[in-house]
Amino acid sequence: MRGEPDPFGEVPPPEPLRLVVADDNPVVRAGLTALLSGREDLEVVAEAADGREAYVATLAHTPDVVLLDVRMPGVDGLAALPHLVPLTAVLMLTYSGESDIVHEALRRGANGYLVHGEFTPDELVTAVRDARRGRPHLTPTAAGRLLAQLREGGGTDSAFGRTSDGSWQNAGPTSTKNLSQVQPDMAQSESDRSTYGLSAREAEIMELIASGMSNQQIAATCFISEKTVKNHINRIFAKLHSTSRAEAAAKWRGTAWTSARDGGGRW
Structure with missing residues (x-):
């Protein structure tokens, strides 16, 4: 009304x-x-x-x-x-x-x-x-x-x-x-990974690589250029003694690398 x-x-x-x-x-x-x-x-x-x-x-x-x-x-x-x-x-x-x-x-x-x-x-x-x-x-x-x-x-x-x-x-x-x-349940896993000597940024990028992201997707996620991503990947591969994304991901995940190489050192 x-x-x-x-x-x-x-x-x-x-x-x-x-x-x-x-x-x-x-x-x-x-x-x-x-x-x-x-x-x-x-x-x-x-x-x-x-x-x-x-x-x-x-x-x-x-x-x-x-x-x-x-x-x-x-x-x-x-x-x-x-x-x-x-x-x-x-x-x-x-x-x-x-x-x-x-x-x-x-x-x-x-x-x-x-x-x-x-x-x-x-x-x-x-x-x-x-x-x-x-x-x-x-x-x-x-x-x-x-x-x-x-x-x-x-x-x-x-x-x-x-x-x-x-x-x-x-x-x-x-x-x-x-x-x-409480201590972290994943302390052993994280400790194992720390032996690779990756920096915090490199560890972050390694996680994205292991999740299957491309360089372009990683660059967008981290707000950096693709060239910077490639520079990080070069250092990551050197520290993990790896020549491919599959090998690096397998080592990072702590699993045996039994799959075929995904194109050698290309990234």
């Missing part, structure tokens, strides 16, 4: 989802923060460079969702997961797409697993919003790895369950041991 006050006119908008972004790469953190903070219903309340910082930030800011990388110095993402899950929803956001890591992250309570380069900004935002509701999202690499685990009999019974309304949600572990007492 005209002239009547609007009973909903002064209802405040809903509070934005509060997020913590955990990644050891400051460029990745800055990009994610800029992207997510540009949405009216999302707010990045803290950034973290490793699992321990993510845990401290979660205790301090009580976020709705933590975006968590896997490989970080100090306490890595897998080691931090059991201590974050009882506090909030955790969405893995990483370059690591190996099946054992995907399966372990879901087993430890992650609400989804996104591999960089396999989602659009809108898809990331949707996954973040859904993580709070317990609706998991998997990008193609993660979904494929999970399917392979199921076919091999690995199972994921401890990772997801049905809610009363029939939707899937994360069941997660219940460990609440103080994170200050």
